[in-house]
Amino acid sequence: MKKKSRPANSVPPDSTPPSSPAQPLQARRAEMVPLLVKSIKDYAILLLDKEGKVLTWNAGAERIKGWKANEIIGQHFSRFYPPEDIARGKAEEELRTARDEGRFEDEGWRVRKDGSRFWANVIVTALRDENGQLLGYGKITRDLTERREAEEKIRKQSQEILEMATVPIVQAWEGIVLVPLVGMLDSQRTQQLMERLLHRVTETNSPIALLDITGVPTVDTQTAQHLIETISAVRLLGAEVILTGVRPVIAQTLVHLGIDLSNVLTRSSLAAGLRTALETLNLQVAAKQ
Numbered sequence: 001m002k003k004k005s006r007p008a009n010s011v012p013p014d015s016t017p018p019s020s021p022a023q024p025l026q027a028r029r030a031e032m033v034p035l036l037v038k039s040i041k042d043y044a045i046l047l048l049d050k051e052g053k054v055l056t057w058n059a060g061a062e063r064i065k066g067w068k069a070n071e072i073i074g075q076h077f078s079r080f081y082p083p084e085d086i087a088r089g090k091a092e093e094e095l096r097t098a099r100d101e102g103r104f105e106d107e108g109w110r111v112r113k114d115g116s117r118f119w120a121n122v123i124v125t126a127l128r129d130e131n132g133q134l135l136g137y138g139k140i141t142r143d144l145t146e147r148r149e150a151e152e153k154i155r156k157q158s159q160e161i162l163e164m165a166t167v168p169i170v171q172a173w174e175g176i177v178l179v180p181l182v183g184m185l186d187s188q189r190t191q192q193l194m195e196r197l198l199h200r201v202t203e204t205n206s207p208i209a210l211l212d213i214t215g216v217p218t219v220d221t222q223t224a225q226h227l228i229e230t231i232s233a234v235r236l237l238g239a240e241v242i243l244t245g246v247r248p249v250i251a252q253t254l255v256h257l258g259i260d261l262s263n264v265l266t267r268s269s270l271a272a273g274l275r276t277a278l279e280t281l282n283l284q285v286a287a288k289q
Helices: 022-039 059-065 083-087 090-101 145-166 187-204 221-236 248-257 270-280
Strands: 043-048 103-111 117-128 134-143 170-173 176-182 208-215 240-244 265-267
Touching (some): 090 134, 208 221
Parallel strands (some): 240 265
Antiparallel strands (some): 043 134
């Protein structure tokens, strides 16, 4: 018997076109990507046209920046920038960099709808078709305000600790504050010294401040002038300053420099200065019987 021939374009009953499983998968992917972008709330993810006007607006953008989609779509993205950045064309500069280099990243201040500022990490990416033609830009913004505030707090605490270590002020006795200076005195350290010493004298209501320069290696005209200014400022608060640690070499240097400390109470050592301070307060240290 002759077998019946099958038409050339017919498909065997047990075969499936190879592209059919991929088509639903691609369709699902195409649906899922916009859903993912729309649902992300920790990042502002938006598309810009070639001029920088907003095309899309996700939930993260609304949460971070404050505008609703119908309030901002069609607006230029420079609305998110402080006036000083707008004036110098920062937004346009970002687009140029992204266009020429493919990508731009920056951290800086941005503005919410209510006018408040937040510290943001911003990435702008140029979007091109398969022929290399620019279609627009993708822009991702992350709010780093809390991180910046935490870093600033740590920096401030570190600075305060450094200042305390640089210019320590201790309560040597009731009514007596002590400032043991170590190293050279520059303008910044002197300013710190004066501010902290004046604050501590006022805070403790101490009538005497011991300023010990045993740890100061050399004294030049500028250092001596800084010391005199500090002493004068303390005296304006009604307290007396005793300058201690004035070694022979320091005394000679001050004389050669023509620095007049005749109206300043000085002692060669801290122990001698503390003894003088106690006597001034009608106090004495006696041996235990």
